[in-house]
Amino acid sequence: MSDALTTFDQNLGLPDLHGLDDSLVPGVEPRALSRKQKAAIVVRLLLSEGINLKLSDMPEEVQTELAHQMSTMRFVDRVTLKAVIDEFVEQIEAVGLSFPGGLEGALNVLDGTISAATVARIRKAKGFNFTGDPWETITGLDPARLLPVLEEECVEIAAVVLSKLKVATAAELLGKIPGPRARKLAYAISLTGGVEPAVVERIGRAVIERLDAQPSRAFADGPVERVGAILNFAPGATRDEVLEGLDEEDASFAEEVRKAIFTFANIPERIDPRDIPKITRDVDQAVLITALAGATGPMEKTAEFILTAISKRMAEQIREEMATLGNVKPKDAEEAMNTIVTAIRELEAAGEILLLADEDE
Numbered sequence: 153m154s155d156a157l158t159t160f161d162q163n164l165g166l167p168d169l170h171g172l173d174d175s176l177v178p179g180v181e182p183r184a185l186s187r188k189q190k191a192a193i194v195v196r197l198l199l200s201e202g203i204n205l206k207l208s209d210m211p212e213e214v215q216t217e218l219a220h221q222m223s224t225m226r227f228v229d230r231v232t233l234k235a236v237i238d239e240f241v242e243q244i245e246a247v248g249l250s251f252p253g254g255l256e257g258a259l260n261v262l263d264g265t266i267s268a269a270t271v272a273r274i275r276k277a278k279g280f281n282f283t284g285d286p287w288e289t290i291t292g293l294d295p296a297r298l299l300p301v302l303e304e305e306c307v308e309i310a311a312v313v314l315s316k317l318k319v320a321t322a323a324e325l326l327g328k329i330p331g332p333r334a335r336k337l338a339y340a341i342s343l344t345g346g347v348e349p350a351v352v353e354r355i356g357r358a359v360i361e362r363l364d365a366q367p368s369r370a371f372a373d374g375p376v377e378r379v380g381a382i383l384n385f386a387p388g389a390t391r392d393e394v395l396e397g398l399d400e401e402d403a404s405f406a407e408e409v410r411k412a413i414f415t416f417a418n419i420p421e422r423i424d425p426r427d428i429p430k431i432t433r434d435v436d437q438a439v440l441i442t443a444l445a446g447a448t449g450p451m452e453k454t455a456e457f458i459l460t461a462i463s464k465r466m467a468e469q470i471r472e473e474m475a476t477l478g479n480v481k482p483k484d485a486e487e488a489m490n491t492i493v494t495a496i497r498e499l500e501a502a503g504e505i506l507l508l509a510d511e512d513e
Contacts, residue, residue, distance in 0.1 A: 182235035183228075192221040193228055193236050208285050286356030287316050293363070295321050301359055302329060302337065311340035312347060312355050376405070380412025384497075385490050391415075414497070414507065416443065416489035417450055420457040423496065427505040428461035434495045437470075439488045445474040446485020 185193070195218065198205055207215060228236075290298070290313070298317075302310045302325055314322045314337060326334050383391045391413070398406035414422060423431070432440055440458075447455035459467045499505045 181231070183232045185232070185236065188217065188221045189225065190236050190239065192218060192225055193233065194240050196222060286353065286360045290356060290359060291317060295325055297363060299325060299328060301362065303333065307336050307340045309355055311337050311344055312352060313359060315341055315344050316352070316356070376408045376412050379409050383409065383413050384415060384493060387486065414493065416454055416493055419454045422507045423505070424508060425461040428458055430505060431492070431496055431499065432458070432462055434499065435492055439491050441470055441473050441477060442480055442484055443488035443492055444470065445477045446480035446482065446488065
């Protein structure tokens with residue numbers, strides 16, 4: 153017990169409180185304090201030592217009671233302070249394991265270990281009761297989930313949401329909103345200066361409840377992205393045939409799929425030449441040579457684009473090896489091209505490169 157208090161004191165930079173002999177203060181006994189008063193003393197002591205306490209997750213009534221309790225207290229003698237710290241450390245040492253409070257806390261602990269469908273059923277059965285700072289949760293969400301909120305909620309609420317997001321995230325979302333709506337939101341942000349914190353918190357909770365009410369999705373990506381990803385690695389003949397069929401069934405869907413597709417032939421239009429050396433470093437040179445040597449017809453443009461973007465010495469070396477390799481089977485060439493496309497997709501996902509948008513976008 154004594155050792156624990158010593159460590160506690162040292163961590164806080166406090167004097168050796170446990171070494172204080174009560175007999176040095178004759179006739180002084182620790183004051184009888186309520187649990188609320190003891191909590192106020194501990195919080196005040198920690199804050200005075202510069203320790204950052206996150207109390208915002210506590211229920212609002214508890215935060216209010218703590219502030220009220222601290223406002224009624226004045227001075228605490230050292231004997232009482234030592235007694236409070238002794239009791240506090242003893243209670244901390246007695247804790248073996250702690251569990252989060254409330255349903256949302258439990259679901260956060262289980263995040264990633266139980267399925268999204270199970271989480272949805274639990275919330276639906278028990279009712280949604282969010283605790284903590286809603287904006288901390290909102291800012292950590294995928295920005296795509298917030299886009300419907302910005303498009304469908306009233307301008308005032310959408311403006312508050314944008315104001316609470318990181319600047320880069322807000323700019324990204326604003327760029328996806330139609331011009332007239334985006335201008336209204338930008339103007340509405342200028343009017344949010346007088347919004348009270350309580351109102352902002354209520355808006356945050358309302359947004360969380362709306363997002364939680366949305367049905368869980370069986371697939372992480374939309375149908376356009378899934379079809380595009382499949383066709384990315386399908387043989388060229390199959391890809392063309394499928395797209396022709398989609399044109400007949402749903403021309404607009406087929407057009408969206410075409411935009412989502414990224415193949416070897418799209419490299420000149422979608423890749424910055426400065427990123428080509430980074431891509432070639434991630435691809436085995438034998439695979440690169442096979443892909444470039446097998447590039448015929450429209451693919452020749454891509455091969456030349458890659459060779460032009462790398463160093464002259466390396467390009468000459470690759471051209472020599474391409475000539476030595478001779479004819480490449482179409483199947484081998486397509487497999488090598490898909491390997492390069494996979495490397496590009498991985499670099500994009502890691503944020504190492506950025507695919508350029510088509511001119512019509």
